């Protein structure tokens with residue numbers, strides 16, 4: 001069995017980007033495994049007209065290598081869409097376009113293996129390598145394949161999170177025939193018709209996905225009731241101001257990583273508006289739609305509730321023999337509760353990263369914090385030998401850059417530097433005009449400040 005330099009587990013945008021950046025490197029022999037039959041990006045939220053939230057330069061490769069043949073512009077050129085994109089004059093590709101672009105890149109890489117569910121990573125002490133075992137289902141049943149490698153890169157993404165009252169309700173709903181759906185936004189589109197047919201839909205949660213689902217259902221509300229309940233004190237917009245965007249940077253990530261764990265957790269919660277808000281245009285579009293649909297005295301059966309949490313949920317038989325869901329809502333400021341009846345629920349309650357069970361055989365080699373989460377090093381390794389790496393499993397330790405598509409190529413450049421022992425792609429250490437922390441305070445990897453900003457670099461920085 002040959003030994004790879006890298007085995008990537010999961011092929012979402014982050015490991016696909018790593019595969020594209022590793023492709024031209026002679027000294028990196030890599031293979032990437034995914035349980036799905038092919039690349040698919042958030043199919044449950046592939047809403048018509050939705051755009052990605054980052055500029056097209058945040059593709060899989062450009063921020064690491066602007067000359068890469070796997071860039072979004074190269075995709076547009078080859079698919080004859082460059083001029084229409086140019087004339088469209090928007091930095092933000094359609095979500096469906098980004099998915100198509102990733103499929104275009106995936107089709108050009110011969111290091112991807114689809115239909116492989118990784119079930120275990122083991123360490124072979126004799127050869128000091130890792131053995132990655134994947135299950136492959138085919139006509140004769142399920143077989144197992146093994147890959148030997150020096151480095152393992154985890155790109156398994158995050159999993160839909162359902163708060164316990166809704167998780168229990170979803171289980172109950174799944175077991176009750178004829179009951180309306182209780183689904184996470186990850187499965188929204190596949191259940192949209194059933195949601196609309198239920199007669200009354202409640203969207204629970206804040207953020208972009210909640211707003212997109214509410215807007216999507218608002219157009220036909222009337223044939224069904226539509227309510228939106230969120231714990232957030234208000235429907236807050238995502239922050240896009242440039243000095244705030246400078247926090248999506250190597251030096252802010254280093255600053256955040258250097259903070260004590262409890263402070264990181266607190267700051268992480270406080271930073272929700274940076275990437276868990278709603279795009280301002282969509283907030284206004286929702287308002288304008290409500291205005292338009294209620295003009296001339298028309299009624300739209302909808303309620304929008306903020307600072308309101310779902311604290312309990314149960315299913316009941318309704319008078320019409322159908323299934324009704326009763327959500328107990330608690331208002332944050334009032335501290336009072338009320339019951340809300342509905343026939344279907346969409347949980348826009350986010351995603352969570354975790355330490356996947358496939359790593360159980362090497363748990364003794366993992367860097368974990370006292371909450372059992374990855375204690376990733378600043379350069380994204382999660383094992384004592386610095387040969388298991390995480391992509392997007394480190395939001396609690398690295399902050400807002402973890403799920404950010406625009407930061408993917410930078411992180412991948414750091415991982416490839418660890419794998420090759422050199423810097424195949426230049427790694428910017430500083431990109432911001434502002435400084436995070438105090439001069440001479442937080443250690444920041446070496447490298448100069450942006451041109452034209454005469455300021456004292458920290459101790460030891462060139």
Ligand SMILES: Cc1cc2nc3c(=O)[nH]c(=O)nc-3n(C[C@H](O)[C@H](O)[C@H](O)COP(=O)(O)OP(=O)(O)OC[C@H]3O[C@@H](n4cnc5c(N)ncnc54)[C@H](O)[C@@H]3O)c2cc1C
Nearest residue numbers: 010012013014034035045052053117118156157392404405
């Ligand atoms: C609806 C939505 C829109 C988003 N839009 C943006 C945006 O516009 N801009 C932005 O910066 N971020 C955005 N994000 C955040 C983030 O960029 C995405 O979640 C991104 O998909 C994360 O990529 P990933 O590679 O970590 O994982 P994923 O895309 O989740 O892919 C993980 C892959 O791992 C595979 N896998 C998991 N376990 C195994 C296993 N055991 N064996 C084999 N394969 C496995 C899965 O099949 C999957 O293909 C969005 C998130 C969502 C939910």
